[in-house]
Amino acid sequence: MGTMAEQAVHDAGEEPARSVALVPPDEVVHLGMLQASTPDQLIEAATKIATPLKRLITERGLAKRIQGKEYVQCEGWTTMGAMLGVTPEEEAVEERACAACDEPDCGHTVFVATVGLYTLADHRRVGRASAECGSPDELDNDGTPTWADRPRYARRSMAITRATAKAFRLTFSWIVVLAGYAPTPAEEVPERGFERRASRPAPSTSQTITLTTPIPFGMYGPKRQGGALTVEQAGPAYFQKCLDRAQEPDKRKEWYRFCERALQLFEDVRGAAEAGLAEGARQVQRDHEGPDEPDDGGEAATVASSPAEVARGRILGLLADPAVPEKSKGIYGELYRGMGPEATLDELNRVITNLEAAKRKAATAK
Secondary structure, X not given: XXXXXXXXXXXXXXXXXXXXXXXXXXXXXXXXXXXXXXXXXXXXXXXXXXXXXXXXXXXHOOEEEEOOEEXXXXXXXXXXXXXXXXXXXXXXXXXXXXOOOOOOOOOOEEEEEEEEEEEOOOOOEEEEEEEEEOOOOOEOOOOOEOXXXXXXXXXXXXXXXXXXXXXXXXXXXXXXXXXXXXXXOHHHOOOOOOOOOOOOOOOOOOOOOOOOOEOOOHHHOOOOOOOOOXXXXXXXXXXXXXXHHOOHHHHHOHHHHHHHXXXXXXXXXXXXXXXXXXXXXXXXXXXXXXXXXXXXXXXXXXXXXXXXXXXXXHHHHHHHOOOOOHHHHHHHHHHHHHHXXXXXXXXXXXXXXXXXXXXXXXXXXX
C-alpha cells in the first residue's frame, strides 16, 4: 500500500506522477580526435599535437615568413586536420558578379567557395567557412590586381583553397598559435604583409578634366593591366554607355559625375573645332579674294580676327578633321592646349604644320 496521497490519486482514477531523474549532460568536448572534459585537458591534448605539427611544418616549409611573422599555408592547415581526424569537403562554389567596381558591367566576376570540416570517424561537421577570389580591388603593393585578371580555373581553385584554410582557422587557429604561428592563413596575407597603403582619393566633382586625364574608375582605371586609359583613349561612346546603363543610385557616385563631365568635354571640343573650322574657311576665302573693297565711308573694312586667332581656328579645324589621324590629334592637340593663351604665332604655326603633315601622310598611305 502506498502513501495516503498515492491512495487518493488511485481512488480518483488518475495515474500517479512519476519522478524524472535529471541526467547530467555529456561534458566531454569532441573536436575530431581531441576529447577533453576540462580546459586544461583540452590544452594539454592540443599541445601534444602542436609540437609535432610545428616540426613537420618547419621541415616541409609549409609556412611563409612575412614581416617577421610566420603564416601557415593551406597544406599546413590540412596536415593539422589529418592529425585531428578532420577532413575538408567542398560544399559550394559560386561565380558572382563583381561588387567592387564603381562602374556597372565592368566584366569582372569573383568566385565564392564554401568548405566544411568533417570528422573522419562519424562525418560530423565541426567547422565551416567561405572565402572569395577574383575581386579587382584585391591589389598587390604596387596597385596591380592580384587575381582579377587570372584564368577562371585559377580563381576558382584559390577560392576553395582560401575557404579550406579559413575553415580550419575558425575552428583550430588556437592550436596553430600554440605551435608558434600567426593565426591567419598565408593565402590571406599580402606578399609584404598588412601594410597601410594610402587610399586613392576620389576625384572631386570640381576637378578639371582634359582629354589626357586618366580614367580613375572601373575597368579602364588604375586597376587595368597596363595602366589607366585617358579620357580621349576611352572615347565618348564609352562614357555614354556608362551613363545609359546607370541606375538611379549610381547617379550619386563620383564615376557618374566624371562620365558627365567627360561627355561635356567632348561636346566642348567638338563645338570649338567646328567654330575653328568655319573661321579657318573664312580666312582661306579672304586670302583668295584679297582685301575687301572700301565701304561707303571710303575706308577699307578691317578683319576682326588677328593672325593668332586665325591660327587657333585652323588648329581646331584640323583637330576636328576626320582625315587627320587620331594619334596625331592626341599629340598635337594636347600640345596646343598646353600652350595657353600666351602662345606665339610661330608656336601655333608649328602645330598647324605638323597636323597638316600628318594629314598628308595619312592620305598618301591610303
